Amino acid sequence: MTGEARHRFVVGRLWAGGGATALVAALAAIVVILVASGLFGVPVLVPTGEGAWSGISAAAYAVSAAAAALAATGLLHLLLLGTPRAKSFFVTIMLLLTAITVIIPLSIDADRGARIATAAGNLFLGVLIAGTLSGVLHSAIRAARLVR
Template sequence: MEGIMGEDVRHQFVVSRLWAGGGATALVAALAAIVVILVATGLFGVPVLVPTGEGAWGGIGAAAYAVSAAVAALAATGLLHLLLLGTPRARSFFVSIMLLLTAITVIIPMSIDVDQGARFATAAGNLFLGVVITGTLSGVLRSAIRAGRLVR
């Protein structure tokens, strides 16, 4: 991207710090997914992507939900890395894309013909996970970037 007088002005960032933060975000997302399941199923008796009657942990469905959240966090880290490499205002694009993806993950369960409680619990859980991943990676970005340096 060009700055004043045609200089190539980009932010430098520490790749290892970005990906270490992305890995930590994946762990946080997986744990947050478990919290979602424990609250919805354990406290309110409403299933989240798992069949009813399997207890607060919900069998393999809980593990799949947690792993999916971790994978989503790593995919979001990859997206952030790509945006940092080639777009102006990478943080703005990242947050916009993540908010739209989060909205999609909230809308999809609401359109499925299942129990209303399960739809709301899954949508609320997905919203919570989207906010956790987006917010945490935004903080990781602040720590990984070295603003104002010129790359030639």
């Protein structure tokens, strides 16, 4: 198998899976908000500018999670087009980005419960998006093999 053959994938399947991942991420973000605020009575935090942080609404968190999933799909697509071992790079980049979204809220001056809820929610969403898109990648590559 040549290096070029390893990068064959069905673009439509990749983006359909990315769209489905965006929907799943949006719903998972709503679950995070419901657990944080409904069960523990703490907000999920978002930066509001000039070092200030405040609670984010469920809708805004859901849209942000969906946008992150679509951006991750775009990243995966670009990596598939131009890098060797695209999945390894994708997973590594996603884990590092997830780590950043976990560390930042833990390092701010805010209520401890809100910081932990935000970090845990971001960790959950990052792992969910990376894991789901890794599965989508396998499906898109497998579909390309069947087309040949």
